[in-house]
Amino acid sequence: MKYRLSKKARQILSHLKTTKTPLSSSSIAKSLALPDETVRSLLESLRQQKLIEDYETTQTEYYQLTTEGKQFATKGLPEIRLVKILTKQGGEGSVISVANDKTLELSEQQLALGWARRNGWITVSKRDGQTWMKLKANAVKAVKQHLLQRALNVASKSGRLQQENMSIDVKEWTAIQRDLIKRSLAELVTHQSVSVIITSEGNQALETSLAQKDSIQDLSPEIIKSEAWKDQTFLPYNLAAPTSRLFPGKKHPYIEFIDRVKRILLGLGFQEAKGPLVEVEFWNSDALFMPQDHVAREVHDLYHIKNPKGPGKIIDQSALEHVAKTHENGWKTGSTGWRYTYSFDIAQQLVLRSQTTAVSVRFLSKHKQAPLRMFSIDRNFRPEKFDATHSAEFLQCEGIIGGEGLTLRDLMGYLRAIAEGVGIEQLKFKPGFFPFTEPSIEGFIYIPGLGWKEALPGGIFRPEVTLPFGIDFPILAWGIGIDRLAMAALGINDIRELATRNLGWLRKVSMRF
Amino acid sequence: MNVEVRISDLLALIGKNLSLEELEEHLFLLKCEIDSQINDVVIIEVNPDRVDMLSTEGIARGLRGFLEIETGAPSYVVRKSDWQAIVDPSVAQVRPYLACGIIRDLQLDDDLIAEFMQLQERLTGTFGRNRKRTSIGLYVLDLITPPIHYRTEPPDVIKFVPLEFQTPLTAKQILRQHPKGQEFGKIIKDFPQYPLLVDAENQVLSLPPVINSNDLGRLVETTKDIFVEVTGTHKLTTIQTLNIMITALAERGGILEDVEVVYPKERERLPDLSSTHRELSIQNINQIIGYDFDGTTIEKALGRMRISSSVHEGVVNVEIPAYRVDILHDVDIVEDVAIGFGYDRIEATIPQLMTIGHELPITTMLRTFRDLMVGLGYQEIHNYILTNTRVLFEKMNRSRKAVVEIANPKSMEYHIMRNSLLPGLLAFLGENTAEELPHHIFELGDVVTVDLNAETCTNTVPYIAAATVNSRVDITSLKAELMTLLGNLGLSAKVKKASNVSFIKGRVANLFIEGQRLGVIGEIHPAVLQNYGIEAPCVAFEFEILAEWVPIMNRGSSRQKD
Known part of the structure; x- marks a missing residue:
């Protein structure tokens, strides 16, 4: 076999030949001042041609700090900050006195207390209905020698953490590793590197290749014009060799998924609508016949707003009047109403929109002619801590269908059509409850491996919702658990990954869903 | 709302032996769900309207009707x-x-x-x-x-x-x-x-x-x-x-x-436990459900829901037990007819209804923005709108401006709404320093600005921002990309020298699109890079997208300005 080598491949082979030691790709890249990626792909091609061979694979494991780990490396672990605060406060403090010290955020206090107690630094007692924390004698010294904090500092300085750069024994190292992982302060990274040596074929190829000077490597406009190619051969390229990874511009898979659902709904005859993310309670809840003292409107279910203070405005004054009366006594809707005194002040209070249904009612207030079909896919907000299954910010997909003579059976038909549109085949219904629809439906979809899951809520808007806006034909309302569908399509099981912080994942993820 | 129930106790009250599967199936059709089970104890989720079913007794009372062991309104002396x-x-x-x-x-x-x-x-x-x-x-x-x-x-x-x-x-x-x-x-x-x-x-x-x-x-x-x-x-x-x-x-x-x-x-x-009476027409019931039910079917369905009824000349007289506090309107009775009939027995129909689907014109325009950014080699990212003052202002070395602030935040990480996309992009870049360079990312999404004259004292407006990080960056090539983007959308743009503390002095400009100042382009200041943990130089732009550009696009896509 004849070997045709590129200039860079030749460079690498002769470097391996002269140094006479096994070298890793990164050390070759460094010595030859070539990009890592280029060297790696050339080595792969040389390896395939058996001109070099692997000498040794070394695997190193180390810890890399997570965002939280990095934060604590700079700010200090919450329990350490707690001890410092308590020291400042004379060795003892209450939940409130500690909260007054700005170095420990309120959200971190519980965590700090727990770890400080577990580490045996403080004692906790209840007095006058308050929790008090008292430093133990050894605490200040223990904090100074706290290994976990030292590990974070070392990791933050050198970018990686291994037992070697800590000078501690195995037992201590095991404990640190456990804490790092348990508290999600660091993750374990495995790095593999292979060293290579030149083979006898490689030596041979190098010699042959140095002898060939006349083959064309890169075809150029000059060569084409001068017809020099007629007298020369072309250096062959090994197209079977693996190529380097490219990073094209790509759409975000989650947004792309949403966009596809939008197109499906357009095809089903729905028109798109959008509404403001900051809402007045009138649109967010009142217009949906949710009484103003409803539990779902309290602070644990609705984000209220400190700034701007409001009040907002309700432009449709007649709708406001009708909704108020409907709440109080049913107005002309045939309902008993909720039988309380409606507050116009509450109606004008600002909140973060908690349900896309607010968009549906806003739409109805402006589109009162049958037939109609509308959808909206947009963000909503509820006071939740972010974890694998909860998100304070989430997308909802909702829509309405309005027309004379529409029925509960029609709603079931539409829910099936929409479900099929987005690829759901197995669907069953149970009666459901939503404050703004009656009758209500809960559509359950079958997800292999997970079983039946609630995913398609629906219902017919109550007369108490539609009549105040002068709509006297039935409005079928439906929703899709769009985040759950997106997670299933993208193979994600942590809802936070929909807003991933990981560029590597975005570069790798398949757009086929 | 979850209710803890002992199965043996529930079955004793119902007076019939049921397997867990049968129980689950009946509860499902009666608006409840079995959430979990440990030995004899099940957690049953009851819908919040049926507060009369928040007990073993209430659930048993409902199931006795549904299983036709005892139908109609119960009488209490x-x-x-x-x-x-x-x-x-x-x-x-x-x-x-x-x-x-x-x-x-x-x-x-x-x-x-x-x-x-x-x-x-x-x-x-x-x-x-x-x-x-x-x-x-x-x-x-x-x-x-x-x-x-x-x-x-x-x-x-x-x-x-x-x-x-x-x-x-x-x-x-x-x-x-x-x-x-x-x-x-x-x-x-x-x-x-x-x-x-x-x-x-x-x-x-x-x-x-x-x-x-x-x-x-x-x-x-x-x-x-x-x-x-x-x-x-x-x-x-x-x-x-x-x-x-x-x-x-x-x-x-x-x-x-x-x-x-x-x-x-x-x-x-x-207590006064006498039933309340209500009258509604068969026609009304059938119009909502979509069947031609006769009086007997309706009486039977309501009986299973523990509501007594009698039908005369198309009018249904119902007697609602004193514990049913969820009946505000005739539609609430209609739903009980449907549940009593059985949601599993209702056959779906699809009527002909002519409507034309169309998306909002701004959605079409925003998609074009995204397509062009992808064509220029940028990876799209998606951030939360909720953020904090550290990311939005302090790390940018910006002074704090009025933004929407939540009164009852769950965590101080997420207590305000973004009024700009760029800080989120820089925070993202700071978390991805281990990823191979170059980084080209963009985000297109809503920000919320305070406007006391607006209906909700705020405006929800779309923005776009893009950033490049590499061992060497070049503000003029970013400007070329920006001008290409806007040119392809038929928008005229100009930049004018500006001062902005987040960027390097002399390498930042305000961006004017169709004559309005809407954004900024420049090279990020090293102090800001350090704040976000970005280890290589970075150039970026950001601007607001106006809904009023839609008609300009519709006039013709071939028009390019420079």
Whole structure:
């Protein structure tokens, strides 16, 4: 076999030949001042041609700090900050006195207390209905020698953490590793590197290749014009060799998924609508016949707003009047109403929109002619801590269908059509409850491996919702658990990954869903 | 709302043996779900409208109808008693309403007592709006001497042993020290006098809605006769709460007796468990459901839902039991017809309805922006709108501006709404330094700005931002990309030298699109890079996208300006 080598491949082979030691790709890249990626792909091609061979694979494991780990490396672990605060406060403090010290955020206090107690630094007692924390004698010294904090500092300085750069024994190292992982302060990274040596074929190829000077490597406009190619051969390229990874511009898979659902709904005859993310309670809840003292409107279910203070405005004054009366006594809707005194002040209070249904009612207030079909896919907000299954910010997909003579059976038909549109085949219904629809439906979809899951809520808007806006034909309302569908399509099981912080994942993820 | 139920107990009340699967299937069709099961205990999720089903007794009552063991409205007999409860005018400002009843001859055990406590908690938690609207107390009847008095007294005069405590406390101490006082004390805290229930011998029954007396309010296995009391701020809800509580107790056997509640100007005998009547037409029912049901089908369906009905000449007369507090409108009866008929038996239909689907013109335009950015080699990212002042202002070295701020944040990481996309992009880049360079990323999404003249005092507006990080970056090639983007959208753009602390002096400009200043382009200042943890140079742009550009695009896409 004849070997045709590129200039860079030749460079690498002769470097391996002269140094006479096994070298890793990164050390070759460094010595030859070539990009890592280029060297790696050339080595792969040389390896395939058996001109070099692997000498040794070394695997190193180390810890890399997570965002939280990095934060604590700079700010200090919450329990350490707690001890410092308590020291400042004379060795003892209450939940409130500690909260007054700005170095420990309120959200971190519980965590700090727990770890400080577990580490045996403080004692906790209840007095006058308050929790008090008292430093133990050894605490200040223990904090100074706290290994976990030292590990974070070392990791933050050198970018990686291994037992070697800590000078501690195995037992201590095991404990640190456990804490790092348990508290999600660091993750374990495995790095593999292979060293290579030149083979006898490689030596041979190098010699042959140095002898060939006349083959064309890169075809150029000059060569084409001068017809020099007629007298020369072309250096062959090994197209079977693996190529380097490219990073094209790509759409975000989650947004792309949403966009596809939008197109499906357009095809089903729905028109798109959008509404403001900051809402007045009138649109967010009142217009949906949710009484103003409803539990779902309290602070644990609705984000209220400190700034701007409001009040907002309700432009449709007649709708406001009708909704108020409907709440109080049913107005002309045939309902008993909720039988309380409606507050116009509450109606004008600002909140973060908690349900896309607010968009549906806003739409109805402006589109009162049958037939109609509308959808909206947009963000909503509820006071939740972010974890694998909860998100304070989430997308909802909702829509309405309005027309004379529409029925509960029609709603079931539409829910099936929409479900099929987005690829759901197995669907069953149970009666459901939503404050703004009656009758209500809960559509359950079958997800292999997970079983039946609630995913398609629906219902017919109550007369108490539609009549105040002068709509006297039935409005079928439906929703899709769009985040759950997106997670299933993208193979994600942590809802936070929909807003991933990981560029590597975005570069790798398949757009086929 | 979850209810904990012992399966053996539930089946005994239903009076029929069912497998767990059968139970699950029936509950599913009756609006409930089995959430989880451990041995004999299941957690059943009940929809929040059916507060009468927040107990084993209520669920059994519903299932007995659904399984056709006993259909139609249950009848409860209430005997007359000579007990009175006298409401003093002083409670009018604090918690004006009272409803009471008696049940005798119950067989209690610890499980049953726990069950009653559960119903009491669940009922006052939802229907009672966390006890603000109504709260419930149960007492050992034998220990009380009638008549009962409901009045107010100063907080430091009220003194009794609260449940779970051994020693007497004043009302003031209860609010501070008792767990229930800490939880519910806020409801009465600001009144000069607190509501109080005492008997004829001045023994305290309860400090509603906070806590009952440990002496009179602790039920034990030997208790046979119970006094039930509900106080509240809303008359109808107070009466309905009593109806739900006392009919649930009555499902365990026993004899109901009434109590005369004496207000200054009126008096009523409670509980009043007579059904309410309602009339609606068969036509109305059929119009909503979509079937041609006849009278018999409707009667049977409603009977399974424990609603009695009779049909005459197309009109359905229904009798709704006193515990059904969710019926506000005829549509609520229609839903019961559908549930009683069986959601699993309803066949879906699809009517012809002509509408044309179209997306918002701005959505089309935003998609074009995204397509062009992808063509320029940028990876799209998606960030939350909720953020914090550190990311949005401090790391940018920007001074704080008015943004939407949440009054009740769950975490200080997410307590304001972004008014700019660029900080989120830089934070993202700072977290991806280990990823191979170059980084080209963009985001297109809503930001929220404060505007006190707007309907909701804010505007939700789309922005776009892009950033490049590489070992060497070049502001002129980024500008070329930006101009290409805008040019392809038929938009004219100019940049003018500006000063901006987040960028390197002399390498930043304001961006004017169609004559309006809408954004910025420049090279990020190294101090800002350090704040975000970005280790290589970075150039970026950001601008607001105006809805008014839509017509410009529609006039023709071939038009390019420079």
